[in-house]
Amino acid sequence: MQRPEAAxxxxxxxxxxxxxxxxxxxxxxxxxxxxHQSMVFSIAQRFMHGFSDGRALAEDLAQEVxxxxxxxxxxxxxxxxxxxxxxxxxGHRCIDHARRHKQQTARQSVSLDDAPEMHAxxxxxxxxxxxxxxxxxxxxxxxxxxxxxxxYQEDLDPTEIAAVLDMPLNTVKSxxxxxxxxxxxxxxxxxxxxxx
Numbered sequence: 256m257q258r259p260e261a262a263x264x265x266x267x268x269x270x271x272x273x274x275x276x277x278x279x280x281x282x283x284x285x286x287x288x289x290x291h292q293s294m295v296f297s298i299a300q301r302f303m304h305g306f307s308d309g310r311a312l313a314e315d316l317a318q319e320v321x322x323x324x325x326x327x328x329x330x331x332x333x334x335x336x337x338x339x340x341x342x343x344x345x346g347h348r349c350i351d352h353a354r355r356h357k358q359q360t361a362r363q364s365v366s367l368d369d370a371p372e373m374h375a376x377x378x379x380x381x382x383x384x385x386x387x388x389x390x391x392x393x394x395x396x397x398x399x400x401x402x403x404x405x406x407y408q409e410d411l412d413p414t415e416i417a418a419v420l421d422m423p424l425n426t427v428k429s430x431x432x433x434x435x436x437x438x439x440x441x442x443x444x445x446x447x448x449x450x451x
Contacts, residue, residue, distance in 0.1 A: 269334035277328055284328070288321050291338065294409070295320050295345050301404045302349040304389045316348050342409065343419045350397040384446070391441045395434055398422075402430040403438075 275283035299313035306312055331337045405411045417424040
């Protein structure tokens with residue numbers, strides 16, 4: 256955890272970088288990107304986990320988000336607003352990408368002869384459970400999946416999620432409740448009642 260002095264310095268640095276970036280300083284904009292790229296990529300990667308090309312999609316999406324930021328930099332008011340804005344735009348782009356990908360996949364068909372053989376790799380430890388949970392989360396519809404990702408990866412509370420997604424608070428809570436019930440049921444079916 257950052258000490259208060261370090262957090263204050265980091266905040267001041269981001270304030271300065273934001274002000275310089277708004278004036279066209281490319282190095283300052285690069286500093287803003289470096290400060291937030293892991294958050295943006297992480298949200299996108301977790302959301303795109305179920306896709307065969309999820310990492311590449313997440314990289315493309317993160318790049319789009321930062322291009323959009325560059326185009327809209329004048330509207331950003333503070334480092335806090337920047338973080339909020341990036342989460343919001345990333346969330347919306349995730350949903351857009353998932354819908355586009357789903358439409359493209361629906362149009363493509365693969366013969367059984369061309370499909371790779373299914374096999375399961377044996378792994379020890381929590382990796383099996385983690386991988387299974389990620390796959391289960393990837394089966395949720397777009398908005399509930401994004402709500403779960405923001406709640407448990409970004410550690411946002413439902414009020415913050417509602418603000419980021421422009422969604423009523425009760426809808427966020429409902430998505431969380433239903434998603435967790437679905438995931439509990441899937442875990443029970445996959446691993447047995449003792450793990451839930």
